[in-house]
Amino acid sequence: MTRSSRTRLRTADMADSRGRIARTRRQASVITLGALTATTLGLAFPANAWAVDTYRSDRCSSSGNNRCVMLNYNSGGNGYWSSSCFISNINISNYAGYYAGDGINVHYVFDRRSLLYSLSNGTSSCQSTSGKGQRVKNNAAAVGNNLTADVRVYYNSGYSGPSDTIGAGNNRNLSATLKNDNASQKILN
Amino acid sequence: MATGDRARRRSGRWAAPGTGVLVLSCVAFLASCAEAVESEGAPRGQVEAGNSIAETVDKTAWPQADVDSGLAKDLKLPVEAYLQTYPEQVTIQQANNTLQRDCMGRFGFDFAPPAPGSHPPGEYNSANMKRRYGITDLGEARQHGYQPPEPVEEWTPYEPEGEVANYVFDLTVSEGQSAPTGQDYQGMDIPEGGCRGESDRIIGEFGDELASKINVDTFQRLKQDPRAIQVNQEWAACMQTRGYSFTSPLEAIDQAFSAPADGAAQDEISQAVADVECKKSTDLVNVYFSVETEMQEEEIGRQRPALDEQKEKNDQVVQNAAAYS
Numbered sequence: 001m002t003r004s005s006r007t008r009l010r011t012a013d014m015a016d017s018r019g020r021i022a023r024t025r026r027q028a029s030v031i032t033l034g035a036l037t038a039t040t041l042g043l044a045f046p047a048n049a050w051a052v053d054t055y056r057s058d059r060c061s062s063s064g065n066n067r068c069v070m071l072n073y074n075s076g077g078n079g080y081w082s083s084s085c086f087i088s089n090i091n092i093s094n095y096a097g098y099y100a101g102d103g104i105n106v107h108y109v110f111d112r113r114s115l116l117y118s119l120s121n122g123t124s125s126c127q128s129t130s131g132k133g134q135r136v137k138n139n140a141a142a143v144g145n146n147l148t149a150d151v152r153v154y155y156n157s158g159y160s161g162p163s164d165t166i167g168a169g170n171n172r173n174l175s176a177t178l179k180n181d182n183a184s185q186k187i188l189n
Numbered sequence: 190m191a192t193g194d195r196a197r198r199r200s201g202r203w204a205a206p207g208t209g210v211l212v213l214s215c216v217a218f219l220a221s222c223a224e225a226v227e228s229e230g231a232p233r234g235q236v237e238a239g240n241s242i243a244e245t246v247d248k249t250a251w252p253q254a255d256v257d258s259g260l261a262k263d264l265k266l267p268v269e270a271y272l273q274t275y276p277e278q279v280t281i282q283q284a285n286n287t288l289q290r291d292c293m294g295r296f297g298f299d300f301a302p303p304a305p306g307s308h309p310p311g312e313y314n315s316a317n318m319k320r321r322y323g324i325t326d327l328g329e330a331r332q333h334g335y336q337p338p339e340p341v342e343e344w345t346p347y348e349p350e351g352e353v354a355n356y357v358f359d360l361t362v363s364e365g366q367s368a369p370t371g372q373d374y375q376g377m378d379i380p381e382g383g384c385r386g387e388s389d390r391i392i393g394e395f396g397d398e399l400a401s402k403i404n405v406d407t408f409q410r411l412k413q414d415p416r417a418i419q420v421n422q423e424w425a426a427c428m429q430t431r432g433y434s435f436t437s438p439l440e441a442i443d444q445a446f447s448a449p450a451d452g453a454a455q456d457e458i459s460q461a462v463a464d465v466e467c468k469k470s471t472d473l474v475n476v477y478f479s480v481e482t483e484m485q486e487e488e489i490g491r492q493r494p495a496l497d498e499q500k501e502k503n504d505q506v507v508q509n510a511a512a513y514s
Contacts, residue, residue: 091341094443117361120389159337
């Protein structure tokens with residue numbers, strides 16, 4: 001990595017909230033330089049020779065990740081869900097990720113973590129590498145909602161399309177049978 | 190970038206305060222029960238057992254049962270009869286809050302979530318009729334582009350405070366940690382599933398998974414239906430004359446949330462206006478709607494006994510919950 005692109009990543013570090021960019025910095029091996037086309041990752045941004053990809057699996061500000069929505073890569077049942085996850089407690093207009101400015105694309109991916117929730121239909125666990133590194137958008141099979149509010153997973157970006165509503169303390173497979181199609185989410189109360 | 194994506198930490202905003210709080214534990218059926226709750230930055234207000242939602246929540250901001258404007262005005266899909274509505278959601282949340290507060294109080298914990306109903310979605314239920322096929326309202330397109338007209342506000346749901354409180358609430362254990370206590374605390378057994386498990390058992394659990402499957406299934410099948418494909422081509426041709434290249438409206442709204450955005454930029458608005466006008470001239474919304482209606486009537490017809498049974502159970506749950514309003 002050249003000096004100037006390293007500097008750009010650091011700028012994004014300061015611009016973002018505590019703790020999270022440190023995780024993406026550890027994934028230095030997947031940060032690439034040069035001509036990144038918007039279509040590879042479903043994000044469009046102004047043509048920028050310094051385009052950089054970073055990856056996040058955590059958009060949850062809750063201390064100890066106590067209160068998050070857990071999206072699991074794999075479906076489950078019989079009281080048990082276990083696969084890599086993406087955790088959050090915010091509205092997300094596009095599960096693909098977002099453009100952080102300065103040519104930096106942030107992509108949401110699943111990751112393994114030492115986290116599990118006891119929910120209405122059983123345990124939703126993130127303690128598995130199954131799906132680790134996979135993109136979250138159109139790739140989640142199940143949801144575990146450990147918030148004290150309901151969450152709605154929409155089948156299209158920008159809170160459009162039909163949705164699955166997962167109540168506070170509930171977990172289940174997403175309704176899609178033909179293909180995974182999770183695109184955005186909103187937290188309701 | 191859509192504002193919803195910036196996580197802004199609000200530590201302690203809804204957390205139960207440490208000092209200076211007067212909390213009267215309240216048995217749900219006492220109509221005269223009143224509770225004064227003070228928390229950092231939260232609106233101060235009396236929460237009475239009989240009137241809690243009405244006094245602290247702006248119901249005028251709630252979504253209406255019928256789409257009131259645009260190309261989807263007054264359209265209602267058959268499956269909507271079986272999907273949970275927002276008012277039902279609020280009623281159930283309120284009852285759970287009341288019961289959970291009582292249970293947590295038994296163990297010596299404050300539990301004071303704000304009254305539900307102050308963060309409504311734009312839609313009445315998961316069918317999301319007005320935005321189901323992307324944007325459908327010309328007035329909103331002119332003002333907001335593809336962005337939802339209701340403020341997509343950033344807020345953080347209430348959290349119990351402290352390790353043991355979180356554990357007693359619903360057996361939550363922080364990432365990488367172990368349970369802070371055993372099966373009992375303060376000499377009392379922790380209910381199965383914590384206080385949340387207890388309130389679920391008392392109220393019952395609302396379940397519309399069967400209806401949800403139909404809601405999502407017909408939408409996915411719609412995309413492959415020849416009638417939808419045909420009208421998509423007509424819409425795409427219309428968009429082409431306006432200078433836009435998309436194969437379907439769903440692709441267009443997806444793209445609108447993929448690009449970096451500063452509010453609704455003028456080019457997003459122009460595209461959004463073209464999108465809705467082309468939907469109007471091709472009658473796309475009505476075509477999609479009639480295809481899905483046909484599919485849903487067929488699926489509902491096949492599964493009616495199970496759907497009706499689930500609805501009956503759900504109505505009972507809402508009734509149980511309403512007793513705590």
